[in-house]
Amino acid sequence: MKNKAVFYHAGCPVCVSAEQSVARAIDSSKYDVEIVHLGQAKARIADAERAGVKSVPALVLDGNAYHINFGAALSDLKA
Amino acid sequence: MKNKAVFYHAGCPVCVSAEQSVARAIDSSKYDVEIVHLGQAKARIADAERAGVKSVPALVLDGNAYHINFGAALSDLKA
Numbered sequence: 001m002k003n004k005a006v007f008y009h010a011g012c013p014v015c016v017s018a019e020q021s022v023a024r025a026i027d028s029s030k031y032d033v034e035i036v037h038l039g040q041a042k043a044r045i046a047d048a049e050r051a052g053v054k055s056v057p058a059l060v061l062d063g064n065a066y067h068i069n070f071g072a073a074l075s076d077l078k079a
Numbered sequence: 080m081k082n083k084a085v086f087y088h089a090g091c092p093v094c095v096s097a098e099q100s101v102a103r104a105i106d107s108s109k110y111d112v113e114i115v116h117l118g119q120a121k122a123r124i125a126d127a128e129r130a131g132v133k134s135v136p137a138l139v140l141d142g143n144a145y146h147i148n149f150g151a152a153l154s155d156l157k158a
Contacts, residue, residue, distance in 0.1 A: 005104065021140040025084065027106035061100040066147045 005031040006060045008048050010039040014071035018057040022068055031061070038077050045077060084110040085139045087127050089118040093150035097136040101147055110140070117156050124156060 007023040009015035019035060026033050036044050038056060048058070052065035055073045059066045086102040088094035098114060105112050115123050117135060127137070131144035134152045138145045 017143060018145060021143055022101075022138065022145055025106055025110055025140055026104045027108075029106075031104055059101065061104055064096060064100055066097060066101055068145045068147055 002032045003030060003062055005033045006047075006051070007033060007035050007057065008038055008044075008053055008060070009035070009057045010072050010077055011037055012056070012071035014069050015057040018068045018071075022057075022059065026059075038074070042077070045074065048074060081111045082109060082141055084112045085126075085130070086112060086114050086136065087117055087123075087132055087139070088114070088136045089151050089156055090116055091135070091150035093148050094136040097147045097150075101136075101138065105138075117153070121156070124153060127153060 005026055007019060009019055023033060023035060038045055038048060051060045051063065053060065053074060055067055056071050057068045059068060084105055086098060088098055102112060102114060117124055117127060130139045132139065132153060134146055135150050136147045138147060
């Protein structure tokens with residue numbers, strides 16, 4: 001069974017760079033990678049928070065949040 | 080030809096978690112992943128700096144540095 005990976009972003013330049021490199025480098029034979037744009041899918045912000053995401057871009061792998069560089073704080077996306 | 084990915088760490092708990100999740104999730108059919116412990120391989124700190132690494136753990140993919148959460152500043156590893 002594949003594990004779940006969720007890449008959260010908000011369309012910022014830092015996010016796009018991380019998506020194109022890090023998210024695409026993930027082994028798709030091991031992980032189902034879902035890309036979530038929190039600026040467009042605000043209903044998913046609560047999911048991201050529960051996983052421990054504080055800022056975007058972030059990758060949630062096996063339930064752990066990994067913040068990749070810094071694009072925007074999650075709190076700014078709620079505005 | 081495979082691209083080069085370098086995962087820099089310093090043995091800290093944040094680093095080990097990122098290594099076990101993020102570094103191992105990288106598609107080894109696309110990337111040759113090298114793991115470098117900067118606490119043990121201080122000679123590699125200059126390489127990391129040139130790639131734009133400011134803190135560990137960090138992943139350098141296609142020449143771009145992606146800082147993953149925060150374990151230790153590179154400057155602290157030189158001490």
